[in-house]
Amino acid sequence: MQELSTNAAKYGAFSLPSGKLHISWTIDEAGLVRLSWTESDGPPVRPPTRKGFGTQMIGSIFRSEEGWAVKLDFEPGGLRCVLQFYLQQEKAAQTDWAAAAN
Numbered sequence: 001m002q003e004l005s006t007n008a009a010k011y012g013a014f015s016l017p018s019g020k021l022h023i024s025w026t027i028d029e030a031g032l033v034r035l036s037w038t039e040s041d042g043p044p045v046r047p048p049t050r051k052g053f054g055t056q057m058i059g060s061i062f063r064s065e066e067g068w069a070v071k072l073d074f075e076p077g078g079l080r081c082v083l084q085f086y087l088q089q090e091k092a093a094q095t096d097w098a099a100a101a102n
Contacts, residue, residue, distance in 0.1 A: 013042035
């Protein structure tokens with residue numbers, strides 16, 4: 001979310017006063033979250049000519065866990081990003097961190 005927000009401020013919807021961001025999500029019974037980030041009313045978007053550090057980082061994080069995925073669509077009207085991940089893995093990571101801190 002930090003990387004998406006930073007890029008929206010530098011290049012996307014948040015770089016113009018008229019820009020908008022719509023975030024929505026669904027969670028299925030297995031705990032699979034699909035989070036959709038959709039920018040609009042910002043500057044025209046073009047697909048990047050290379051993968052920057054942030055795009056590579058997002059991709060590597062979401063390829064590292066089974067069932068996780070990321071899809072970036074650089075549509076002319078605004079970036080659309082869909083992130084898919086499981087809640088259970090997040091809860092397990094938080095529990096492990098809390099145990100390690102004690």
